[in-house]
Amino acid sequence: MDVIRLLGIRDSALSVGEVLSAVGDHAAGGTALFIGTVRDQDHGRAVVGLSYSAHPSAESELRRVAEKIAADFPATALAAVHRVGDLRLGDIAVIVAVATPHRGEAFAASRRLIDGIKSEIPIWKNQLFADGSAEWVGACD
Template sequence: MDAVTLLGVRDTALSVDEVLAAVADPAAGGTCFFVGTVRDIDDGRPVTGLTYEAHPTVEETLRTVAEKVAAEVPVRALAAVHRVGRLEIGEPAVVVAAAAEHRQEAFTACRRLIDDLKRDVPIWKHQTFGDGTDEWVGAP
C-alpha cells in the first residue's frame, strides 16, 4: 500500500475536508493535520499581500519528501497540498495530514511532513507590507 495518498500544488483554494478524506483509513487510530494560513502580520509588520511561486520541480520534490517521511515513520496515509499564486489574509496556504495506527506516529509524521516540506520543497513566498516594502522568503 502506498501511504502517500494525495499531493498537490494548486492555484485554487485548498480544502481541509479533501485532505482529511485522503488520509481516512479504518486501521488508523490517530489522524493529525496542520493548516498553515496567511496571517496579517510578520515580524511586527502588517502584511497586505502574499504570493507563492514554485519551481517546475515542485511536485516531484514534494513526492520525494512525502515518500521519505512515509518510509521512516509507520503511517497508514499521508497527504499534502500547497497553494501558489495570490492569497488573501486568512486563506489556507498549506494543508498536511497523517494517519497512523497510534497518535504518536500521526503527530510525528505530520510534523515531519510540514517541516520537511517548508525546508526542502521549492516554494517561495513574496510578502508585501503596509509600509510599501516587500520581501521574498525561502527564495534561492
C-alpha cells in the same frame, strides 16, 4: 494500497475536507492535520497579502519528501497540498495530514512532513506589507 493518497501544488483554493477524506483509514488510530494560513503580521510588520511561486520540480520534490516520511513512520495514509499564486489574509497556504496507528506517530510524522516541505521544496513566498514594501522568503511558513 499506496500510503501517499494526495499530493499537489495548486493555484486554486485548498480544501481541508478533501485532505481529511484522503487520509481516512480504518487502520489509523490517530490522524494529525496541519493547516497553514496567511497571517496579518510577520516580525512585527503588518502583512496585507502574499504570493507563492514554485519551481517546476516542486511537485516531484513534494513526492520525494512524502516518500521519506512514509518510509520513516508507520503511516497508513498521508496527504499534502500547497497553494501557489496570490493569497489574502486568512487564506489556506498549505495542508498536511498523516494517519497512523497511534497519535504520537501521527503528530511526529505530520511535523516532519510540514518541516520537510518548508525546508526542501522549492516554493518561495513574496510577502506584501502595509507600508508598500515586499519581502521574498526562501521557504514557506
